[in-house]
Amino acid sequence: MGSATFRATFRIAGLRKSFGPNEVLRGVSLELRGGEVTVLMGANGAGKSTLVKIMSGIYRADRGVMMLGETPFAPSSPAEAMRAGVVTVHQNIDDGVVGALDVASNLVLDRFNGPGRGIFFNPRRTRREAREVAQRMGLSIDLKADLTDLPLADRQMVAIARAMAHKPQVMVLDEPTSSLSSHEANRLFSLIDRLRERGVAILYISHRMSDIRRVADRIVSLRDGAISGLFEDKPLDYEGAVDAMLGQSLGQSGIAARAATKPVFEARDLQLKPGATPFSLAVGAGEIVAVTGLVGVGKTLLSETVFGLQAPLAGAMRLDGTSYAPATPAAAIARGVFLVAKDRAKTGIVPDFNVYENMSLPFLPRLSRLGVTRRGTERAAARAQIADLKIVCRSERDDLATLSGGNQQKVTVARWLAQPSRLLVLDEPFQGVDISARHDIAAKLRGSAGDRATLIFLTELDEALETADRILVMSEHTLVGEHRNENVDMERLLADVAGGQVGAA
Amino acid sequence: MTEKLGMDSQLAEKTNADRPKPAARAVLPMRHLAIRYGFLTLLFGLIVFFSLATRGFTSPQAAVFILQSVSITGILALGVTATLVVGGFDLSIGSIATSSMMAAAYVMVVLEQNALVAVLACLAIGALVGLINGLIICYMRVPDLLATLGMMFLLIGLQRIPTEGRSIAAGMTMPDGSTAEGTFSPAFLALGRHRFDFFIQNLVPASVVVLIVLAVLIWFFLEYTRFGRMMYAVGSNARAAEFAGAPVKAYKIWAYVISGVFASIGGILLAARLGRGDIASGNNLLLDAVAAALIGFAVLGAAKPNAFGTAIGALFVGVLLQGLTMMNVPYYTQDFVKGAVLVIALVFTFALLGRTR
Numbered sequence: 005m006g007s008a009t010f011r012a013t014f015r016i017a018g019l020r021k022s023f024g025p026n027e028v029l030r031g032v033s034l035e036l037r038g039g040e041v042t043v044l045m046g047a048n049g050a051g052k053s054t055l056v057k058i059m060s061g062i063y064r065a066d067r068g069v070m071m072l073g074e075t076p077f078a079p080s081s082p083a084e085a086m087r088a089g090v091v092t093v094h095q096n097i098d099d100g101v102v103g104a105l106d107v108a109s110n111l112v113l114d115r116f117n118g119p120g121r122g123i124f125f126n127p128r129r130t131r132r133e134a135r136e137v138a139q140r141m142g143l144s145i146d147l148k149a150d151l152t153d154l155p156l157a158d159r160q161m162v163a164i165a166r167a168m169a170h171k172p173q174v175m176v177l178d179e180p181t182s183s184l185s186s187h188e189a190n191r192l193f194s195l196i197d198r199l200r201e202r203g204v205a206i207l208y209i210s211h212r213m214s215d216i217r218r219v220a221d222r223i224v225s226l227r228d229g230a231i232s233g234l235f236e237d238k239p240l241d242y243e244g245a246v247d248a249m250l251g252q253s254l255g256q257s258g259i260a261a262r263a264a265t266k267p268v269f270e271a272r273d274l275q276l277k278p279g280a281t282p283f284s285l286a287v288g289a290g291e292i293v294a295v296t297g298l299v300g301v302g303k304t305l306l307s308e309t310v311f312g313l314q315a316p317l318a319g320a321m322r323l324d325g326t327s328y329a330p331a332t333p334a335a336a337i338a339r340g341v342f343l344v345a346k347d348r349a350k351t352g353i354v355p356d357f358n359v360y361e362n363m364s365l366p367f368l369p370r371l372s373r374l375g376v377t378r379r380g381t382e383r384a385a386a387r388a389q390i391a392d393l394k395i396v397c398r399s400e401r402d403d404l405a406t407l408s409g410g411n412q413q414k415v416t417v418a419r420w421l422a423q424p425s426r427l428l429v430l431d432e433p434f435q436g437v438d439i440s441a442r443h444d445i446a447a448k449l450r451g452s453a454g455d456r457a458t459l460i461f462l463t464e465l466d467e468a469l470e471t472a473d474r475i476l477v478m479s480e481h482t483l484v485g486e487h488r489n490e491n492v493d494m495e496r497l498l499a500d501v502a503g504g505q506v507g508a509a
Numbered sequence: 510m511t512e513k514l515g516m517d518s519q520l521a522e523k524t525n526a527d528r529p530k531p532a533a534r535a536v537l538p539m540r541h542l543a544i545r546y547g548f549l550t551l552l553f554g555l556i557v558f559f560s561l562a563t564r565g566f567t568s569p570q571a572a573v574f575i576l577q578s579v580s581i582t583g584i585l586a587l588g589v590t591a592t593l594v595v596g597g598f599d600l601s602i603g604s605i606a607t608s609s610m611m612a613a614a615y616v617m618v619v620l621e622q623n624a625l626v627a628v629l630a631c632l633a634i635g636a637l638v639g640l641i642n643g644l645i646i647c648y649m650r651v652p653d654l655l656a657t658l659g660m661m662f663l664l665i666g667l668q669r670i671p672t673e674g675r676s677i678a679a680g681m682t683m684p685d686g687s688t689a690e691g692t693f694s695p696a697f698l699a700l701g702r703h704r705f706d707f708f709i710q711n712l713v714p715a716s717v718v719v720l721i722v723l724a725v726l727i728w729f730f731l732e733y734t735r736f737g738r739m740m741y742a743v744g745s746n747a748r749a750a751e752f753a754g755a756p757v758k759a760y761k762i763w764a765y766v767i768s769g770v771f772a773s774i775g776g777i778l779l780a781a782r783l784g785r786g787d788i789a790s791g792n793n794l795l796l797d798a799v800a801a802a803l804i805g806f807a808v809l810g811a812a813k814p815n816a817f818g819t820a821i822g823a824l825f826v827g828v829l830l831q832g833l834t835m836m837n838v839p840y841y842t843q844d845f846v847k848g849a850v851l852v853i854a855l856v857f858t859f860a861l862l863g864r865t866r
């Protein structure tokens with residue numbers, strides 16, 4: 005088919021959007037074709053989510069037009085966009101699900117309103133319809149569970165399933181895999197394949213190269229609110245796309261694995277769950293140890309145990325040679341153990357606070373005098389962190405909610421880097437962070453290591469290989485493998501990661 | 510590829526030319542100003558209007574009178590602000606105030622104790638009730654509205670038991686037929702009736718001084734201390750506060766204790782003003798205080814509970830009611846006016862703020 009006769013399913017032209025003086029989109033033109041996955045790449049704060057929110061009727065564009073097929077498309081509400089066939093999975097998952105309802109209601113939520121609906125709520129029918137949706141997605145979640153009780157990955161899958169249930173014409177996925185395991189991501193990819201066969205036009209946003217390689221038919225790069233590259237000749241030029249989104253080429257960051265000197269943190273015969281095999285681990289001064297493994301194998305549980313949010317079932321921990329058994333996060337912080345927790349929306353950010361208030365939150369006792377806060381000191385510290393991690397915002401007084409997802413993540417990481425620590429624990433710190441920022445953070449972690457011990461939990465193997473001196477593999481709530489990050493035997497590493505799963509099946 | 514992009518931008522230019530250019534730049538700061546200063550401007554306008562429309566509205570005496578009329582509700586409102594900050598709510602403040610009023614009267618009239626004992630007893634009651642509220646909410650996981658509603662009923666009933674439902678005044682007849690020997694001590698009554706000199710002799714009543722001192726204290730506490738900051742964090746995202754090392758439950762419990770103590774101070778002033786423990790008084794305290802705290806959301810575009818806003822909210826209601834009274838508007842319209850102001854203030858805050866999103 006010639007491109008002259010080909011009609012794009014969805015077209016955007018000259019789209020502009022400003023928030024006050026901050027011009028976020030400066031004339032974006034883009035087209036999506038049925039049966040194709042267009043990947044949109046862009047650094048944190050480039051304007052991707054803003055574009056998505058305009059397409060889905062949350063924001064209104066200041067200028068520009070959108071066309072769905074032959075008709076102009078200017079949704080005034082998310083419901084209207086959805087009814088027209090433009091369906092979105094948002095980056096902030098909690099925008100896409102209703103916490104107070106159970107999984108079944110969430111899956112069929114959009115069927116509750118709209119024309120032709122009865123007045124009465126029929127729980128049996130809801131459950132039946134929800135079961136159909138869940139089955140089509142291969143979703144194995146308790147339909148009666150309350151959504152707030154689900155882990156992030158499950159909430160993400162519910163949001164995706166809910167969107168898929170709409171029979172969309174255009175499907176927009178804003179960083180859908182940022183908290184999924186590769187297993188769940190693969191399920192999502194096969195769904196995307198099916199949608200593509202059905203002729204749906206798909207816009208896919210991600211910072212993960214492995215995702216992009218897997219799904220992309222064409223790539224559009226967005227930089228500072230303008231399209232900076234379009235790549236559709238096979239084979240796709242991934243490096244070119246990254247360069248276009250960054251405006252420069254990304255240096256290769258090889259790392260030299262360091263050997264640990266004296267141990268800072270030790271755990272002996274730690275048992276996390278009834279029936280799990282106890283394990284021991286040690287992290288040395290200046291060393292960065294990554295713990296990898298599938299989602300749900302106990303990585304977060306271990307991080308919370310170290311931070312005093314959870315007591316281990318058995319075993320003991322030592323810090324700097326003395327016994328360490330924190331009963332609360334406050335006790336852990338007092339000993340110099342910090343946690344950059346996973347799932348920033350739930351456990352990290354205070355949405356009503358601005359950037360500097362968010363950063364200084366755990367350190368208010370040290371940053372205040374006689375209980376009185378010292379804003380000047382806080383702001384200066386925050387400014388240094390903003391510059392250090394290249395956080396995109398206008399000033400340290402911006403409300404956190406106005407920052408892009410990746411930049412919010414950078415704030416939660418920066419918060420814990422601002423003060424010296426003995427053991428820094430990071431649980432999925434790169435969630436939603438762009439490639440170059442990921443390199444910056446990894447470099448910052450390595451550069452500032454000093455005689456601190458760093459323990460970092462990562463589902464993505466690539467990220468572990470980029471950051472760590474040593475890689476531990478976790479499976480079924482215990483450690484099953486250890487690799488020095490130097491000429492890693494990838495086959496053995498992958499076998500370790502899969503090991504527990506194979507054993508269980 | 511380049512051709513296609515070119516076509517698109519042509520399309521865009523054409524359609525944009527048809528549209529009037531939105532004056533976004535000019536509109537935004539206006540709305541910003543409206544959100545920030547709208548309510549203060551309204552208050553100022555109201556004062557100007559009343560001083561032109563009535564006589565004697567702007568005299569120092571009238572100003573003090575307004576402050577005095579809102580001092581007790583203002584104090585209660587400042588207390589409830591603390592619970593709003595941690596994301597809770599305290600419906601028991603009105604009944605804590607009346608219980609504390611009855612307790613003060615009981616301690617002095619029936620138990621024949623002095624003013625200091627009465628004041629301490631009231632403060633202890635306030636702190637204790639607040640503590641119980643906090644414990645029920647944090648450890649028994651009863652939702653705040655229900656817990657404090659239950660406490661309200663409990664206190665309304667409890668305060669009637671010692672005197673079998675009678676009001677307490679000097680020389681009253683006790684249930685067993687004897688006569689109460691005690692009286693309200695002069696020192697206690699001074700809390701309600703003494704006036705301090707301030708440029709003019711005998712100008713400022715003690716209750717107004719208490720209001721101002723407490724307002725400044727709680728304002729400083731919430732805005733400038735790390736405890737206040739943490740309380741806001743707890744209210745905005747309790748789990749994040751916990752992960753940042755805050756003892757979340759302790760902060761919540763403290764908020765209810767603050768609220769209880771403030772309410773009991775309000776009760777002390779009420780008892781001192783009335784000079785008796787009046788079973789029928791203090792009916793409006795809860796609603797008026799909550800209204801002031803909620804109006805406070807609109808002040809300076811805060812859109813969150815804040816002490817300064819609460820104080821202005823209380824003042825606003827006072828000015829409005831006093832002005833209307835002086836213009837001979839009938840007293841029975843007062844509640845309607847207060848309700849209308851509250852609704853307008855809430856619409857003002859949330860509609861305007863919502864649209865900037």
Ligand SMILES: Nc1ncnc2c1ncn2[C@@H]1O[C@H](COP(=O)(O)OP(=O)(O)OP(=O)(O)O)[C@@H](O)[C@H]1O
Nearest residue numbers: 023048049050051052053054406407408409410411
């Ligand atoms: N409501 C808002 N008010 C003010 N500024 C905003 C608002 N929403 C977004 N912005 C700004 O717009 C810019 C683009 O944000 P957007 O969320 O679109 O980025 P993004 O490309 O999705 O980034 P990420 O990869 O981090 O998710 C950011 O600089 C952000 O600060």
Ligand SMILES: [Mg+2]
Nearest residue numbers: 053095408409
């Ligand atoms: Mg985004």
